[in-house]
Amino acid sequence: MDIKEEAVSRCDEGDVSIIPTEPTPGEPAAEVRQEPPDLSPAGLRKLRGQYFTVRHIPLEACGHKMDVINEPRHRNCENCWWQFLNFHPQLVSTVDEAWREHGKEFVIRLRGRQFAKMYGRFMATVIALKEQEKNALQISESASQEIRQTESDGTNSIQG
Numbered sequence: 001m002d003i004k005e006e007a008v009s010r011c012d013e014g015d016v017s018i019i020p021t022e023p024t025p026g027e028p029a030a031e032v033r034q035e036p037p038d039l040s041p042a043g044l045r046k047l048r049g050q051y052f053t054v055r056h057i058p059l060e061a062c063g064h065k066m067d068v069i070n071e072p073r074h075r076n077c078e079n080c081w082w083q084f085l086n087f088h089p090q091l092v093s094t095v096d097e098a099w100r101e102h103g104k105e106f107v108i109r110l111r112g113r114q115f116a117k118m119y120g121r122f123m124a125t126v127i128a129l130k131e132q133e134k135n136a137l138q139i140s141e142s143a144s145q146e147i148r149q150t151e152s153d154g155t156n157s158i159q160g
């Protein structure tokens with residue numbers, strides 16, 4: 001082990017994968033000291049609280065609790081689906097792609113008929129909201145009357 005070798009190893013910070021270096025014994029470089037997880041009953045309770053308390057979020061609009069991991073239990077509740085899909089933008093973009101490329105039947109086979117139906121409504125609402133935003137920029141005062149009208153109608157509105 002001479003000075004030259006030490007200088008080389010000091011140079012290659014980061015690009016270790018490109019330059020094959022022989023493992024130098026006794027070097028603790030990559031080893032990060034990490035506390036082992038506390039798996040005692042008390043520790044588990046704490047961990048569980050940390051990871052799972054957000055699993056069920058009470059929804060104001062419909063009074064149901066949203067399961068952030070599984071699809072809504074209330075299969076026909078548009079608000080539940082709306083919140084659920086809003087919570088999973090990655091899922092939405094994946095399904096959007098699948099739908100556009102392979103059609104609705106493919107999405108049905110992928111996630112089920114109810115999902116496809118509620119997803120369709122979700123997207124329709126998203127598009128409608130975007131349109132509303134666009135219109136709101138163009139028209140100002142006179143439009144607010146119309147919007148108020150559709151809101152009091154209520155049945156189709158699933159926005160929080």
Ligand SMILES: [Zn+2]
Nearest residue numbers: 062064077080
């Ligand atoms: Zn609901």
